[in-house]
Amino acid sequence: MRDATDLELLQACVEGNRRAWAVFVERFTRYVWYLVNATGRRYGLELAEDALADLHNDVFVALLEDDRRRLRQYQGKNGASVRSWIRVITIRRTIDTLRKRRGGHLSLDVEEDEGPRAPTLVDTAPDALSALLDRETDARRDGLWALVEQLPEADQTLLRLLYDQRLPVPAACAALNIKRGALYTRKTRLIKRLRALAAEAGLIEASDGDPP
Numbered sequence: 001m002r003d004a005t006d007l008e009l010l011q012a013c014v015e016g017n018r019r020a021w022a023v024f025v026e027r028f029t030r031y032v033w034y035l036v037n038a039t040g041r042r043y044g045l046e047l048a049e050d051a052l053a054d055l056h057n058d059v060f061v062a063l064l065e066d067d068r069r070r071l072r073q074y075q076g077k078n079g080a081s082v083r084s085w086i087r088v089i090t091i092r093r094t095i096d097t098l099r100k101r102r103g104g105h106l107s108l109d110v111e112e113d114e115g116p117r118a119p120t121l122v123d124t125a126p127d128a129l130s131a132l133l134d135r136e137t138d139a140r141r142d143g144l145w146a147l148v149e150q151l152p153e154a155d156q157t158l159l160r161l162l163y164d165q166r167l168p169v170p171a172a173c174a175a176l177n178i179k180r181g182a183l184y185t186r187k188t189r190l191i192k193r194l195r196a197l198a199a200e201a202g203l204i205e206a207s208d209g210d211p212p
Helices: 006-014 018-042 049-073 082-101 128-135 138-148 153-164 169-176 180-200
Strands: none
Touching (some): 006 049, 006 082, 138 153, 138 180, 169 180
16 A cells, blocks of 8 residues: 555555555655645744644544545546645645634735755654664664564554654644644554564564663
8 A cells, every 4th residue: 555656645545544544644644744834834824843743733634524525526627636635725725724713814925845854753753663773784773673574554654653753742643633642652552562573573682771
C-alpha cells in the first residue's frame, strides 16, 4: 500500500480501506501541517501548537465526513494532482476556521505553493531510537526500518510520523487521534520492542543500553 500512487491511495480510501487511510494520513500529514501553519502566518497569526494540531486534525476529519464525501469529489480536472487538491481543501478549511475566529475579516485567496518546510520535533531531546539511528551506518539504518515494517500498521505509522517525517508531537497526536501521554507510552513500548528485534537481527548488541 505504501507503494501506491496518490490517486490509487485516494481511491482505496474512498472504498473504506483502513490501511490505505493510515498511509494517506502518513503521506500528507506533514504537508497539511505546513499549509495550516503557512496560512495562519499569511494573515499575521502565530498559531500555538495546540491550535495548529486542532486545525490539522480538522482537515483529515473533514475528508471523512458524510461518508467520505470530499474524498469522492476529487476528479483531477485540468490535470490537478491529489496533492494540489489537498492543498486547496486545507487552505480553504483553515481560512474558514480563522475567519470565524476573526469575525469574518479574512479574504479567501489561494496562492502558489512554495513547497513544504520541514517542521522540527517538539521533543528535541535525544531518545533511544533517534540516537540509535544517528550512530548506525546507512546499512544498519535501513535494517532498522526493515524491522519497523514487521510491526503492526498502526505502530509503523506512529514511528514514521515521529522519526521519518519528524512531525511535531501535537500534529502526530492529532493525526493518530490520541493524547500526548498515550503517544509517549506507545512510543516507549515500540522502541523497546524495536530494540529487541534489532538485537535478535544482530544490528545491535543485546546489552546496548539506552543513551543517557
